[in-house]
Amino acid sequence: MRNIKLIISYNGSRYHGWQVQPNAVTIQDTMETALRRLTGEEPSLMASGRTDTGVHAIGQVANFFTSTAIPVQGFSKGLNSLLPADIAVLSAEEVAKDFHARKSAREKEYLYRIVFYEQRLPLLHDRAWVLRHRLDLEAMRLCAHHLVGCHDFSSFMASGSSVKTAQRTVSMIDIKRVVNQEYDLLGLEEIRIRVRSNGFLRYMVRNLVGFLVETGLGKRQAAEAVLVLEKRDRRAAGPCAPAGGLYLYKVFY
Amino acid sequence: MRNIKLIISYNGSRYHGWQVQPNAVTIQDTMETALRRLTGEEPSLMASGRTDTGVHAIGQVANFFTSTAIPVQGFSKGLNSLLPADIAVLSAEEVAKDFHARKSAREKEYLYRIVFYEQRLPLLHDRAWVLRHRLDLEAMRLCAHHLVGCHDFSSFMASGSSVKTAQRTVSMIDIKRVVNQEYDLLGLEEIRIRVRSNGFLRYMVRNLVGFLVETGLGKRQAAEAVLVLEKRDRRAAGPCAPAGGLYLYKVFY
Numbered sequence: 001m002r003n004i005k006l007i008i009s010y011n012g013s014r015y016h017g018w019q020v021q022p023n024a025v026t027i028q029d030t031m032e033t034a035l036r037r038l039t040g041e042e043p044s045l046m047a048s049g050r051t052d053t054g055v056h057a058i059g060q061v062a063n064f065f066t067s068t069a070i071p072v073q074g075f076s077k078g079l080n081s082l083l084p085a086d087i088a089v090l091s092a093e094e095v096a097k098d099f100h101a102r103k104s105a106r107e108k109e110y111l112y113r114i115v116f117y118e119q120r121l122p123l124l125h126d127r128a129w130v131l132r133h134r135l136d137l138e139a140m141r142l143c144a145h146h147l148v149g150c151h152d153f154s155s156f157m158a159s160g161s162s163v164k165t166a167q168r169t170v171s172m173i174d175i176k177r178v179v180n181q182e183y184d185l186l187g188l189e190e191i192r193i194r195v196r197s198n199g200f201l202r203y204m205v206r207n208l209v210g211f212l213v214e215t216g217l218g219k220r221q222a223a224e225a226v227l228v229l230e231k232r233d234r235r236a237a238g239p240c241a242p243a244g245g246l247y248l249y250k251v252f253y
Numbered sequence: 254m255r256n257i258k259l260i261i262s263y264n265g266s267r268y269h270g271w272q273v274q275p276n277a278v279t280i281q282d283t284m285e286t287a288l289r290r291l292t293g294e295e296p297s298l299m300a301s302g303r304t305d306t307g308v309h310a311i312g313q314v315a316n317f318f319t320s321t322a323i324p325v326q327g328f329s330k331g332l333n334s335l336l337p338a339d340i341a342v343l344s345a346e347e348v349a350k351d352f353h354a355r356k357s358a359r360e361k362e363y364l365y366r367i368v369f370y371e372q373r374l375p376l377l378h379d380r381a382w383v384l385r386h387r388l389d390l391e392a393m394r395l396c397a398h399h400l401v402g403c404h405d406f407s408s409f410m411a412s413g414s415s416v417k418t419a420q421r422t423v424s425m426i427d428i429k430r431v432v433n434q435e436y437d438l439l440g441l442e443e444i445r446i447r448v449r450s451n452g453f454l455r456y457m458v459r460n461l462v463g464f465l466v467e468t469g470l471g472k473r474q475a476a477e478a479v480l481v482l483e484k485r486d487r488r489a490a491g492p493c494a495p496a497g498g499l500y501l502y503k504v505f506y
Contacts, residue, residue, distance in 0.1 A: 123262065
C-alpha cells in the first residue's frame with residue numbers, strides 16, 4: 001500500500017463544501033468518484049480539514065492509500081482528466097505511511113480577499129467581499145495584534161458548534177493592501193487577510209474577518225478584541241464575512 | 254430624450270457574446286431585458302463593439318436613449334439590482350446627443366491573460382490561457398513591434414469574415430510579466446498582453462496572441478510577422494487563442 005498526498009485547488013462556488021453529505025454535491029465525493037474511476041479501488045480521501053459551502057482552495061491537502069501500480073505523476077494527470085473544470089490536483093507525491101493530511105498538519109493558513117467599489121463586480125462575484133467603504137488598516141492591524149496568540153475563540157465560532165475546547169493558537173494575521181489584478185483598470189484596491197493557526201473552529205476565519213472589518217470601519221475599537229475573546233460568546237463579536245472571499249491557502253506539515 | 258452612457262463589466266463564460274441572436278442568451282439581450290424592466294421603454298443598446306462567446310469585459314461601453322426621469326445614478330443601481338451576478342454596470346453618465354458608443358470610439362483596448370503551469374488551474378478556468386511552457390518575452394516583443402502600425406490584418410481575421418477593408422491601425426501591443434494574484438502561493442507567472450487599435454476584425458486579438466505565443470515558443474521567428482501580414486491569408490498566421498483569456502479592457506473616446 002502506498003500513501004499518496006495530493007495538493008488540490010478548487011473553486012468552491014458550486015459545492016456544498018468539502019465533506020461528503022447526503023443529497024448535496026461536495027468536493028470530497030467528486031474527488032472520490034474520480035479516484036474510484038482511476039484506481040478501481042474504494043477510496044477514502046482524508047483532507048487537512050473541511051471547507052464550508054462556497055469556500056475555495058488554493059492548496060488543500062488530502063491523502064489516500066492505494067494498492068495500484070499507477071506511477072505517482074499519473075495521479076495528477078489521471079485525476080485532472082476525470083475531474084470537472086473547477087477542481088484540479090496541482091501535485092501528487094508518495095509520502096510515509098504515517099502521514100495523515102489532518103492529524104499531521106501543524107498549521108493551516110487561510111486567505112480572505114476584500115475589495116472596495118460602489119457597485120457589484122462580475123469578475124469577483126463569489127471570489128471577494130466587495131465593500132463600499134474603505135477600511136482603516138492600522139486599526140485592523142492593532143485589532144489583529146490582540147487576536148494573535150493562544151486564546152479561547154468561542155466568540156468567533158459558529159453558534160451551535162460542539163467542540164471539546166475552543167482554544168486555538170493563531171500564529172499570524174497578516175493584512176496587506178494590493179492593487180486588484182482583475183480590475184487594475186479601475187485602480188481597485190484589494191485587502192488580503194491571511195490567518196494562520198494550529199486549528200480553526202467552524203466559521204472562525206469569516207467571523208474574525210467580520211470583526212476586523214468592523215474595527216476597520218470604526219464601528220468597534222481595536223482593543224475591544226480582548227473583551228470579545230473573554231466573553232466566549234458568539235454574540236459579542238461581529239458579523240460573519242461571506243464565504244466567497246475565503247480561500248484555504250496553505251497547509252503546513 | 255437623454256443619451257446615457259454605461260460602462261459595463263461582465264464574465265462572458267455563460268454567454269454567446271454581446272450581440273443579440275436567436276436561440277442564444279447574450280449580454281445585449283440580458284441588458285435590454287433589465288433596461289426594459291427599469292424604464293418601461295423599448296430599449297436599443299449600442300455597444301462599442303461585439304464581444305464573442307466566452308469573452309469578458311472590464312470596461313465595455315454602451316449607450317441608449319431614454320425619455321424617463323430616472324436620475325443618472327439610478328441606472329447603475331437600478332440595472333444592477335435587475336441584472337444577474339455576472340453582468341454589472343460600473344458607472345452611468347449622461348452624454349451629448351451625438352455620442353455613439355461604437356461610432357464615437359477612437360480606439361479600443363483588449364487584455365489577454367496567459368499563465369504557466371503544468372496542470373489545470375480551477376480558479377483561472379475560462380479566465381486565462383494556461384500554458385505548460387514558458388515564453389520568450391523578448392521574441393514576442395520583437396514580433397509585436399512588427400505588428401504595430403497600419404496594416405492589412407487579413408491574416409489575423411476569422412476566415413469567412415466579410416469586411417470592406419481589413420486595414421486597421423494597431424497603436425500598441427504591450428506585453429507585461431506579473432505574478433498572478435489568484436495563485437501567488439505557487440509564484441505563478443502571468444503574462445498580460447494589451448492590444449490597442451482603432452478597430453478590430455473578428456478573432457483578431459486571439460489570432461494575434463496565437464501568433465505571438467508561437468514566436469514566444471520559438472516555433473516562429475519574430476520577423477515572420479512581416480511576411481504573414483503580407484500574405485493576407487488566415488492560414489499564414491498561428492492558432493487562435495482561447496476565448497476565456499480575452500477581456501475587452503477599455504474604450505477610448
